[in-house]
Amino acid sequence: MNENMENYKQFETIRHGEKHGEELSEVGIEQSKIKAQELLEEIKAAPDGSVFYAMSSNVGRAIETRDVIESELITLAENEQGIEFISVQDVEKIKQAKGDKTKKYVITGLQPSTALGFNERTPSLSAFLKFKKAYKNNEDLIGQTWAAKSGELEKLKEKIRQEIPDLDVSGINPKEFDETPEEAALKYIRLMKRMAEITEKYFPDHPWKGLQIGHNLSADFAALAMLDKNISVESIEELGGKFRQFLESAHFELKDGKIVAKYRDQEVEQEKDLDGIIQDLEKASEERKKEWGAVS
Structure with a gap:
């Protein structure tokens, strides 16, 4: 204080x-x-x-x-x-x-x-729930996906691939969150x-x-x-x-x-x-x- x-x-x-x-x-x-x-x-x-x-x-x-x-x-x-x-x-x-x-x-x-x-009208909620399931409840990865700049996305995809090997990361796109x-x-x-x-x-x-x-x-x-x-x-x-x-x-x-x-x-x-x-x-x-x- x-x-x-x-x-x-x-x-x-x-x-x-x-x-x-x-x-x-x-x-x-x-x-x-x-x-x-x-x-x-x-x-x-x-x-x-x-x-x-x-x-x-x-x-x-x-x-x-x-x-x-x-x-x-x-x-x-x-x-x-x-x-x-x-x-x-x-x-x-x-x-x-x-x-x-x-x-x-x-x-x-x-x-x-x-x-x-x-609430149900929050623009980002649908993407959040989608990625929560895809990322097996890893909210740190959800937040990083949302925050990723275009120049950071490929490196982030590789990180996600290593953490969740059975996930197809090719289509991951932050703009799915709708709100920035x-x-x-x-x-x-x-x-x-x-x-x-x-x-x-x-x-x-x-x-x-x-x-x-x-x-x-x-x-x-x-x-x-x-x-x-x-x-x-x-x-x-x-x-x-x-x-x-x-x-x-x-x-x-x-x-x-x-x-x-x-x-x-x-x-x-x-x-x-x-x-x-x-x-x-x-x-x-x-x-x-x-x-x-x-x-x-």
């Missing part, structure tokens, strides 16, 4: 807890409880007036992760006099908190967002911008942190953009070649018109704000669409 904690404005993006089928497993529930313990220590160390909230994707396992974190936080903080939990629907309490910096506030019950998740990985990242980052605006509106001059609970591929595409990297196989390999594990975090701080991004062993300070990152992603997405259009 920012050394100047009085003014911090931060997002943390995490993947949901471990799943069993489409729901949280027992391990996932325990992981979420441990995350709540970590958050409580962070809240206790934060300056008075700080505001915290968690928003999940619309997908069940992410909602469950958020619910476990919130309920565990409430239990753990039962005897903490300086922490107040306020439902997002409690307009009067939110108004009171706006002008009161004597406590730390946790806003609960935020509506889940499809921007952090997916930049478009997937944009959903995350546009939501960050919107939530920052809402938080500043209701809690002006308060330090704050928003926790986004989503999924591995889109969250990591967004993290690459926040780290000032192109979305590509090469960039994924620079992060270790694997997409984020359950509950793994990336941290983004909004600081004087700049972004400080931290993920794994990478830390970057960008001389641009969220609008600048959004503009860069929009441009990169259009370039990829042209590239996809040139690929048969």
Whole structure:
């Protein structure tokens, strides 16, 4: 967190807890409880007036992760006099908190967002499910296929051939995803911008942190953009070649018109704000669409 904690404005993006089928497993529930313990220590160390909230994707396992974190936080903080939990629907309490910096506030019950998740109308879902079956549930290969630039595709096909020898890789084509990985990242980052605006509106001059609970591929595409990297196989390999594990975090701080991004062993300070990152992603997405259009 920012050394100047009085003014911090931060997002943390995490993947949901471990799943069993489409729901949280027992391990996932325990992981979420441990995350709540970590958050409580962070809240206790934060300056008075700080505001915290968690928003999940619309997908069940992410909602469950958020619910476990919130309920565990409430239990753990039962005897903490300086922490107040306020439902997002409690307009009067939110108004009171706006002008009161004597406590730390946790806003609960935020509506889940499809921007952090997916549904049957998500353009990339069909290709994701197709490759999930073809790649025997290897989501790292799915993400790399989606992110692959034209110059990276043949090398990636060889890697896939080595890992799945019985698979015909000749027809693998990233454009099957229909939406670019930049478009997937944009959903995350546009939501960050919107939530920052809402938080500043209701809690002006308060330090704050928003926790986004989503999924591995889109969250990591967004993290690459926040780290000032192109979305590509090469960039994924620079992060270790694997997409984020359950509950793994990336941290983004909004600081004087700049972004400080931290993920794994990478830390970057960008001389641009969220609008600048959004503009860069929009441009990169259009370039990829042209590239996809040139690929048969």
